[in-house]
Amino acid sequence: MDGQGRPGQALAVLLCLGMTAALALGCLHCDPNFSEKFSFYRHHLNLKSWWVGDIPVSGVLLSEWSQNTMKELHLAIPAEITHQKLEQVAGAVYQKMDQLYQGKMYFPGYFPNELRAIFREQVRLIQNAIIESRIDCQRHCGIYQYETISCINCTDSHIVCFGYYCKTSAQWRSAVQGLLSYIHTWHKQDVGTRIIPAFLSHTIKCLEPQHLIHLTLENASECLTQH
Numbered sequence: 001m002d003g004q005g006r007p008g009q010a011l012a013v014l015l016c017l018g019m020t021a022a023l024a025l026g027c028l029h030c031d032p033n034f035s036e037k038f039s040f041y042r043h044h045l046n047l048k049s050w051w052v053g054d055i056p057v058s059g060v061l062l063s064e065w066s067q068n069t070m071k072e073l074h075l076a077i078p079a080e081i082t083h084q085k086l087e088q089v090a091g092a093v094y095q096k097m098d099q100l101y102q103g104k105m106y107f108p109g110y111f112p113n114e115l116r117a118i119f120r121e122q123v124r125l126i127q128n129a130i131i132e133s134r135i136d137c138q139r140h141c142g143i144y145q146y147e148t149i150s151c152i153n154c155t156d157s158h159i160v161c162f163g164y165y166c167k168t169s170a171q172w173r174s175a176v177q178g179l180l181s182y183i184h185t186w187h188k189q190d191v192g193t194r195i196i197p198a199f200l201s202h203t204i205k206c207l208e209p210q211h212l213i214h215l216t217l218e219n220a221s222e223c224l225t226q227h
Contacts (some may be wrong), residue, residue, distance in 0.1 A: 026069030142175030
């Protein structure tokens with residue numbers, strides 16, 4: 001459809017305003033079991049290594065887990081994760097941590113290295129979970145909203161996005177009209193309550209519908225992360 005490219009290009013500048021990196025502590029700490037789990041992990045470090053030098057190194061890794069998570073995500077979109085995906089990520093991390101702690105004494109350097117590996121895997125899982133939710137939006141046509149939890153303060157939030165999965169010209173016109181109506185209402189709202197519809201990228205290329213139609217998790221990572 002000839003008209004599909006023009007709305008995305010015309011609104012690109014406005015929509016890019018919403019694609020700023022979020023400053024947050026992380027995401028996993030919003031899970032209700034995080035404090036209990038990581039308190040246990042910190043308090044049982046002295047049983048996990050023959051080498052006393054591993055204990056303080058591992059302790060720092062655990063104590064700074066949340067702060068370092070956001071530093072490594074490098075997201076160009078707000079760190080908002082659905083409750084379901086947060087539960088899945090937390091379960092995967094706790095399972096790996098519990099398995100690590102079930103082992104006996106380890107040789108020097110092994111334990112902190114394993115913690116770093118679990119941390120890196122956790123970052124990847126969180127990043128993918130947030131990106132997947134944005135990609136799921138393309139399966140809708142027009143304005144769509146899904147519930148999330150904010151990694152900034154662990155409060156309930158929601159993402160308003162715009163899906164490009166419109167199969168007919170009539171659906172596309174309706175979707176664009178809905179977007180324009182949303183923006184019109186948005187301008188009347190207080191600045192503090194405004195939510196700009198989220199798109200799948202902060203770049204012009206990925207905002208173009210012909211690219212979004214074929215967007216996948218693999219190629220979206222380049223658009224939605226900052227390197």
